[in-house]
Amino acid sequence: MLNRTIVSSETSHYDDIQQIVQSEKWFTQPLVVLVLGASGDLAKKKTYPALYDLWQQSLLPRQTVIWGFARTRWNTQQLRHHLRRSMAEHASIDRFLDLCFYRHGKDYGDKSAISSIFQSCTIIHNLLIYLAIPPQVFTDATLALKQVLSQNRISGFVRIVLEKPFGHDTISCRKLLDSLKEQEWKESELYRMDHYLGKEMVQNILMLRYNNPWLQHIWNKDVIQSVHILFKEPFGTEGRGGYFDSIGIVRDICQNHLLQILTLIAMQLPEQLTSAAIRDAKVKVLKSMPVLQPRDCLLGQYEGYSDDPTIADKDTRTPTYVCVRSFVNAPTWEGVPFVLEAGKALNERLCEARLFFRGNGTSALVLRLQPQPAIFLSTNMKRPGFSMSPIHTHMGIEYGEHCIVPEAYTRLLLDVLRGEQASFVRDDELVAAWELFTPLLKSIEMRSPIKYQPGMDGPHERENFLRSMEVGKPWSPPRASL
Ligand code: NDP
Ligand code: BG6
Numbered sequence: 421m422l423n424r425t426i427v428s429s430e431t432s433h434y435d436d437i438q439q440i441v442q443s444e445k446w447f448t449q450p451l452v453v454l455v456l457g458a459s460g461d462l463a464k465k466k467t468y469p470a471l472y473d474l475w476q477q478s479l480l481p482r483q484t485v486i487w488g489f490a491r492t493r494w495n496t497q498q499l500r501h502h503l504r505r506s507m508a509e510h511a512s513i514d515r516f517l518d519l520c521f522y523r524h525g526k527d528y529g530d531k532s533a534i535s536s537i538f539q540s541c542t543i544i545h546n547l548l549i550y551l552a553i554p555p556q557v558f559t560d561a562t563l564a565l566k567q568v569l570s571q572n573r574i575s576g577f578v579r580i581v582l583e584k585p586f587g588h589d590t591i592s593c594r595k596l597l598d599s600l601k602e603q604e605w606k607e608s609e610l611y612r613m614d615h616y617l618g619k620e621m622v623q624n625i626l627m628l629r630y631n632n633p634w635l636q637h638i639w640n641k642d643v644i645q646s647v648h649i650l651f652k653e654p655f656g657t658e659g660r661g662g663y664f665d666s667i668g669i670v671r672d673i674c675q676n677h678l679l680q681i682l683t684l685i686a687m688q689l690p691e692q693l694t695s696a697a698i699r700d701a702k703v704k705v706l707k708s709m710p711v712l713q714p715r716d717c718l719l720g721q722y723e724g725y726s727d728d729p730t731i732a733d734k735d736t737r738t739p740t741y742v743c744v745r746s747f748v749n750a751p752t753w754e755g756v757p758f759v760l761e762a763g764k765a766l767n768e769r770l771c772e773a774r775l776f777f778r779g780n781g782t783s784a785l786v787l788r789l790q791p792q793p794a795i796f797l798s799t800n801m802k803r804p805g806f807s808m809s810p811i812h813t814h815m816g817i818e819y820g821e822h823c824i825v826p827e828a829y830t831r832l833l834l835d836v837l838r839g840e841q842a843s844f845v846r847d848d849e850l851v852a853a854w855e856l857f858t859p860l861l862k863s864i865e866m867r868s869p870i871k872y873q874p875g876m877d878g879p880h881e882r883e884n885f886l887r888s889m890e891v892g893k894p895w896s897p898p899r900a901s902l
Contacts, residue, residue: 466827649685
């Protein structure tokens with residue numbers, strides 16, 4: 421190892437932001453948060469913990485009330501009990517739970533139940549609505565909300581967080597977008613969440629590029645030979661098989677999380693990093709990409725996938741692994757393959773963007789998102805001593821264990837409260853993303869994925885496939901030593 425800088429932070433990452441946020445107007449105004457689907461998995465694992473995190477760091481207004489709504493016939497005490505069990509490790513959880521209330525309804529279009537929530541709030545100034553519900557009930561919920569809100573005077577903002585998947589293909593995505601428009605929701609009120617955009621290293625991509633002008637000299641086809649964006653998870657569907665089987669790995673990870681990373685790497689840097697300029701530049705990348713080709717796609721499914729009791733179709737062809745090549749038809753990237761690879765039940769948890777330099781296929785700039793954020797240059801040098809042979813090594817910056825970065829959901833929820841849309845997916849961006857993937861998704865419906873053993877790094881064909889896609893192989897330092 422040549423050079424290692426540990427980024428750590430003695431002070432809390434919240435110190436700077438607290439001062440900024442607490443001087444903003446919305447922070448002094450009463451806030452109501454409404455979580456639809458409060459009984460669900462996402463609400464328990466992500467939404468409430470992120471709200472807790474914000475509250476604990478004094479980033480929620482003093483007058484905040486958090487309402488949960490779902491069909492499950494709980495009362496407030498039952499919601500609190502449910503959250504206390506799942507968030508037991510959080511200190512001062514009971515004081516946070518005092519802000520949380522619950523009401524159930526017959527469905528997500530139940531206007532009188534939703535209305536009764538608003539009637540019980542003495543003041544509603546700003547309203548944040550989080551849709552932690554399956555997409556098939558999105559529009560029922562937004563319609564009911566619109567109608568209920570038209571009868572309540574809200575003097576501040578109304579903002580809605582929508583979870584992925586936003587559509588199943590181009591047509592269904594457009595349909596969802598159209599129904600939100602017909603219901604007269606404005607784009608500025610809609611925050612389409614892709615939580616990868618809230619990850620520390622993803623936020624760092626534009627910062628790195630913007631603040632290091634020298635990078636512009638290597639950030640192009642003359643120096644970069646290929647870009648490989650890789651996601652690996654060491655577990656399978658784990659009870660989410662029912663949901664996963666209807667969408668598959670391409671929709672679950674590639675079409676959103678990995679594609680978002682691609683756009684941030686490939687986009688032209690705007691003069692200023694405003695929300696509009698960033699999203700315009702990302703759309704431009706998507707529109708310059710040719711539709712993905714089935715011949716450039718390798719699919720896999722891990723052995724035992726359909727044993728998941730929540731998967732009904734035991735002969736399912738849903739892929740749990742995908743590797744697909746794409747291109748960006750812009751002068752900067754002409755001929756450079758961008759390869760997106762994602763898999764479940766693989767050998768490790770890892771997510772990296774690897775930018776390979778032209779030459780021997782081992783030198784690369786690697787941006788590691790997880791398990792622990794890191795940036796390193798995988799490179800070659802002389803073996804120390806008499807030897808004149810080269811060795812692979814790296815120069816790296818890692819975020820040490822003591823460097824606490826906010827959870828993606830915490831960061832993104834704060835962005836919503838602050839009206840900052842740069843890290844949310846705009847309507848035209850979403851359509852462009854679906855247009856790229858829809859033909860491929862249709863064409864692979866009938867294709868049988870190649871089986872692989874859980875705990876491998878993908879199907880056996882992976883190595884050859886990557887080579888044929890002209891992707892290199894960086895020397896990666898062992899996780900523990902970086
Ligand atoms: P759940 O299946 O847990 O659903 C959330 C709640 O919605 C349930 O508690 C249930 O509440 C209600 N619900 C479930 N199915 C239906 C249905 N068919 N009709 C009406 N209501 C229903 O989902 P998650 O919490 O896992 O996910 C919520 C959203 O977030 C989804 O869009 C999902 O794709 C997305 N998402 C989830 C992630 C996760 O890690 N869980 C990660 C990324 C995105 P009740 O019966 O009480 O009404
Ligand atoms: C979600 C997918 O969007 O991202 C899951 O639906 C996946 O299947 C998850 O496990 C991975 O997120 P993270 O933040 O744990 O890498």
